[in-house]
Amino acid sequence: MxxxxxxxDLPQRLADAFTAKSxxxxxxxxxxxxxxxxxxxxxxxxxxxxxxxxxxxxxxxxxxxxxxxxxxxxxxxxxxxxxxxxxxxxxxxKTDDQHLENLPQIQSxxxxxxxxxxxxxxxxxxxxxxxxxxxxxxxxxxxxxxxxxxxxxxxxxxxxxxxxxxxxxxxxxxxxxxxxxxxxxxxxxxxxxxxxxxxxxxxxxxxxxxxxxxxxxxxxxxxxxxxxxxxxxxxxxxxxxxxxxxxxxxxxxxxxxxxxxxxxxxxxxxxxxxxxxxxxxxxxxxxxxxxxxxxxxxxxxxxGYASGMPSPAYYQRLWQDLNQTQADSQIQLYDYLSLLCRELAEKQALEITPYIALKNTAEMALGLAQLRGHYRPGRYDLLDALQSSLIKGEMDDGQHYLWQCIDDYLSGQILGQVAKNQRSPALLQNTYQKIQTLRFKLDDTLLKQRKLDIYRKPIHQQISQFLHLLNFLQVGFAQRLSGPDFIHATGMDLLFEEWRYAWTPAVEARLIELSEQGDQLSQLATQQLLDRQQDLQAQGLGQSAMYTAQLLAQACQLGLKQQLNDLQQQLHHYLEIDQNLASLIAAAQQLFYLWYGRQLLQLPAQALQDSIVFAITQACYVLDQLYDTHEDKIEQNVQNLKALHELITNAQDKFQVSDLHLLDQMYQQLDAGKLDEFHLLKLKGALHTLLYLDQRITQQQLQQHIKEAFSIGSHAEDAVQYLQGVLYIAPEIFVQSDLAIHTLYQLVQHWSDDTFLQILPDLRYIFSQLNPKQSQQISGKIAEYTHLQDASLLEQVYSDISEQDMLHGVQLNRQLETIFADDQLLSWLYKSAPHTPQEHVDD
Structure with missing residues (x-):
């Protein structure tokens, strides 16, 4: 061989090296x-x-x-x-090499x-x-x-x-x-x-x-x-x-x-x-x-391991076989293939029985070894035999799962062990022992799942906090698949958490990196929260109620009780001095998420309730920020108004306190006259809709406001802005109002082609936010107004005409108008038209 x-023929340098070696x-x-x-x-x-x-x-x-x-x-x-x-x-x-100052702090x-x-x-x-x-x-x-x-x-x-x-x-x-x-x-x-x-x-x-x-x-x-x-x-x-x-x-x-x-x-x-x-x-x-x-x-x-042999589990088995000097290599092959085929069958990767798979693969592997001059089948002999015996057709024909199972088996997932009394960082030892105590399986690096009954089992609550702590420190041990998240307000109605975890060398490496900062996970997490606060201070956001509330929520999730009192006091102070409407509303929302999770997170309900009411009250005092006329602020302010209203209605519903007058405080701070003065039609539409929902104006009054906004002669952009405000708050009000839809239809009829094309993107955006049923309701009413409710008439519409074809047709229509105008035939054209646009009738 x-x-x-x-x-x-050895080069002279190598021949000399052999002489020197001797x-x-x-x-x-x-x-x-x-x-x-x-x-x-x-x-x-x-x-x-x-x-x-x-x-x-x-x-x-x-x-x-x-x-x-x-x-x-x-x-x-x-x-x-x-x-x-x-x-x-x-x-x-100190160093004179400037590039050294930008190097990563730790090389591993x-x-x-x-x-x-x-x-x-x-x-x-x-x-x-x-x-x-x-x-x-x-x-x-x-x-x-x-x-x-x-x-x-x-x-x-x-x-x-x-x-x-x-x-x-x-x-x-x-x-x-x-x-x-x-x-x-x-x-x-x-x-x-x-x-x-x-x-x-x-x-x-x-x-x-x-x-x-x-x-x-x-x-x-x-x-x-x-x-x-x-x-x-x-x-x-x-x-x-x-x-x-x-x-x-x-x-x-x-x-x-x-x-x-x-x-x-x-x-x-x-x-x-x-x-x-x-x-x-x-x-x-x-x-x-x-x-x-x-x-x-x-x-x-x-x-990707640079110096590794491929398929280490296979070579581990080869090493064991080498040290069994009296064993027959063919018997060793059959033993190995028997285990492999059984594994493939358990994973439902075989299309034939394990016995047939074993027989065919072993015969092929032995034949290939003999052909290639090997005293026993090697890794490549085995892989070629598996591919020839188990994979029929091309590899692309749905066989990737089988091949992945084979690769996984040959690679292996065994995790080694180290001496308990060996020198290692206390953080690594403490964390490993803690995870063992919580009955996680750490024998290999296979991904496993664990379901936690976080509401009924106190030990599962502790495990959840511990896993969140590891996640916050980016240890990489576990990943949450599902469960309530009271920081980002997702899945808050779920009763269980599901986690996927595996103990890997990367986890140990990360814990060793963190060990330079301390020997307790809670201590490290606390320090990271403090570092985040310092970063916010450096960015000029240190007194932001929103960011402080987020830090408070993070501390609650991690169970850092020592930080809670400090953060609660800081948050109360920042709620008093923060003059940013969006920040105050976001802080109140974050506190509400925590209130929903108060039982699981073991938080005082009354203290949270008081903080939420205080945050809402402070937000009401700065509602004059809604009158900002910058285009990028208008959309944000509509969202702020809706979010604040939702907070107030939720507070009145959940807290069941009779003397809460938060809605009165909100409306007292809002001036519809200023909305007209600053031409904030989107906010005006939103405000009228909220007033109707809170029964502060009647349906007739709301319809009158809508009719005025859509009246003939209204500026097209103003009407669309008002409509956006209505639909953002409660689209069902517009959908269920025949008067509103008909008034808008009449207004659109009087728009010129240029005006319609200019407003078309906004209309598309508005109606794209409706659900299919709402869109069908509106289209049905428009069909009645245009006498197209008969399905047979709709069959005459060319549905295969694209938007580009339509725009090209509009361009051709304009060219024809220009030609007729030059020939003094424009009046004849419109007199002969079956439906005369209002603008030309007036002419």
């Missing part, structure tokens, strides 16, 4: 070049350590992680796990381990044989410091095991093409993962082959590329650590990504090594690292 590599072996310095998360590399490395019996094992990982080796070796630590590193940029130090990165990671095996096997273990790579903070000066810092979390060099190598791409492999992953499986157990138990030859593979890939890259990626700096750091351990009595085994092995060998035999040092002067980064739970779905290269 390795003939493809062994037949390649010389270093004589000095008891050995190399295990690996691919990260490779079961074959892990298995060969396990036997290599048993054969070499090294005194020191030096592993490619940031040396600042050294203190975490003890946690990694704990019997309670179960992979997949990861070291989560944070480098924090310290802006307090993961260094994952799974059961078949060679680094994990090196730690476990080395500890078993009492070898000294050390991490020798460049610290994450130093990498951030270097890349910051090259403007390569990204706000995204990074991966400290990136292997994109191998994926993008021209040599590997050409070799894959020559061996008819689809990509570098299939080529790797073909050449390495599918070597027999006898070959893997010869680790010297195996790692020589891996070294050749990686070194040939490295030769594709210029030094400048490696410099900008900090690869040269990392390799020099590893070289320094190796040199410090280089003693006659030490037997060193160096476990690094194979891409770096060539450079390390060359440095160790070169008397003059070019130093690549990270300048420590003016260094602005501080590093912290913790061991966290990790998951297979985050390890999957198909999900």
């Amino acid at each position: 390795m003939q493809a590599l062994q037949q390649i 010389q270093l072996a004589e000095q008891q310095i050995y190399f295990a070049p690996i691919r990260h998360h490779s079961p074959a590399c892990a298995y060969a490395l396990k036997h290599y350590i048993e054969q070499l019996q090294p005194t020191h094992i030096l592993i490619e990982a940031p040396h600042g992680f050294q203190d975490l080796i003890e946690d990694l070796l704990s019997t309670q630590t179960q992979p997949p796990v990861a070291i989560f590193a944070q480098a924090k940029h310290n802006n307090q130090n 990165a993961y260094f994952p381990f799974c059961g078949y990671s060679p680094e994990w095996v090196a730690l476990q096997q080395g500890h078993k044989q009492q070898a000294q273990l050390a991490f020798i790579d460049l610290d994450w903070s130093d990498q951030c410091h270097f890349k910051a000066h090259l403007d390569q810092i990204s706000a995204q979390q990074s991966n400290l095991m990136a292997e994109r060099y191998l994926a993008h190598s021209q040599f590997i791409q050409q070799l894959a093409q020559k061996l008819h492999c689809r990509d570098h992953d299939e080529l790797w499986d073909h050449l390495f993962e599918l070597q027999s157990l006898e070959q893997l138990k010869n680790p010297t030859q195996f790692f020589n082959d891996v070294f050749s593979w990686c070194a040939l890939a490295r030769l594709d890259y210029e030094e400048e590329v490696l410099y900008r990626e900090a690869s040269l700096h990392r390799e020099y750091c590893m070289y320094q650590h190796i040199q410090s351990m280089r003693k006659p009595e030490h037997k060193l085994l160096i476990v690094t990504g194979g891409f770096h092995t060539l450079a390390l060998i060359e440095q160790l035999v070169n008397p003059k090594v070019k130093p690549y040092l990270i300048e420590q002067k003016n260094k602005h980064w501080q590093q912290h690292a913790w061991l966290i739970r990790y998951s297979f779905d985050r390890l999957d290269a198909l999900n």
Whole structure:
């Protein structure tokens, strides 16, 4: 299988490296070049350590992680796990580099381990044989410091095991093409993962082959590329650590990504090594690292993990099979496929029985393995067999669900475990224990749902507050699918909440980020509310009743009782001094939403009631703001008037207090004469409608107002504005009034074509807000006025004429009018017309 590599004529540099590698072996310095998360590399490395019996094992990982080796070796630590590193940029130090001041404050990165990671095996096997273990790579903070000066810092979390060099190598791409492999992953499986157990138990030859593979890939890259990626700096750091351990009595085994092995060998035999040092002067980064739970779905290269093998659950099973040396590989295949087909059947993804699916897939996989020279079916053999056996026709023919189920099974959702007594932030420990206490399932990263009976079960109320707290802090643990929301006034009649949740590495990473600010979620949420208040102050909105009410509602939802008294006092003060009508109305609305949820949120009903009445009263005192004639304010003021009226009617209905005279206060502050004076016809229509609804004018009086607004000779825009006000408040009043519709019809009849086209967009907007039944009622009455109520007449209407055709016809009609006018025939034209427009009759 390795003939493809062994037949390649090695470049002189690589041939020299093999010679140097042999010389270093004589000095008891050995190399295990690996691919990260490779079961074959892990298995060969396990036997290599048993054969070499090294005194020191030096592993490619940031040396600042050294203190975490003890946690990694704990019997309670179960992979997949990861070291989560944070480098924090310290802006307090003065710097001449202006671009550094705009960098993200925190740079985060993961260094994952799974059961078949060679680094994990090196730690476990080395500890078993009492070898000294050390991490020798460049610290994450130093990498951030270097890349910051090259403007390569990204706000995204990074991966400290990136292997994109191998994926993008021209040599590997050409070799894959020559061996008819689809990509570098299939080529790797073909050449390495599918070597027999006898070959893997010869680790010297195996790692020589891996070294050749990686070194040939490295030769594709210029030094400048490696410099900008900090690869040269990392390799020099590893070289320094190796040199410090280089003693006659030490037997060193160096476990690094194979891409770096060539450079390390060359440095160790070169008397003059070019130093690549990270300048420590003016260094602005501080590093912290913790061991966290990790998951297979985050390890999957198909999900974007830069150094991962695809389908980690599949390779975990392969690793387990490799360590069962006496087992038959065919039996292992049948066991694996049996579980997979059973899973597909449970998810209703199969169109055939599980037995037939198992039989056909196994036969196809074994045949493909034999054809391709594999001693057992590999991942690509299995995928090809599944596609051929289970998918009939094209992939687009409804087979995506089946393939997604297969991908999910091969990827896996297993979540690792860390030692309970390990060093980790108190916030992370407290939150994890709290979530466990509340009986959430945290064994894997699968999305789960939980329904909360928030009104009848006090424990469910506590869980709801806790989940809202996590959401507010953007922890990412849970998402609310449904339930009452007393902040945004949605679903307030619902009795249950439904949440979707999953504990993932991203959740732990977020909690670690937050841990720098405190060790209690409530403490962090309180601080964030205070920060929001400061932001509002900076924006000149610190005394806004609306924003303060929103903060109060947020504090109620999160159960931050210590903040409630302060915010309630602040809100009362701001209600007294806030002169913005919209702000006061919004504050009153927010308080009303809280009043609806008073039982669930455990709020004092009377205090809320008093605050609502006070907010409404204060809003009534500033109703003179409705007389603002700016066009952009008129629409907002109509909405404000309607919202204030709804608040008052709700208060009088819900509070059942006889001495409330809020409507009297509102109407006392409104002057219809000023609406005429400032030409605010939309507000006037709204006001007349409200007066009628509150029985302060009769139906006859309202119809008289409408008739005056639509009377012949009224300006078209004024009539439309008045109509908009009526329909915005109560469209049913206009729909049920024959007089109003007929008066408007008569007015429209007297509009010229130009006037009608000018007003048409507004009319369309107005009537588009009616429901279908209301539109049908109006159209029916118009049909009566125009004598088109007979359905047979409507059949003569050309319904296929578009708006563009109609406008083109109007243009042609105008051209004809001009021609007739030039020929002195205009009067003849209109005398012969069956219906003469009023404007021309007057002429």
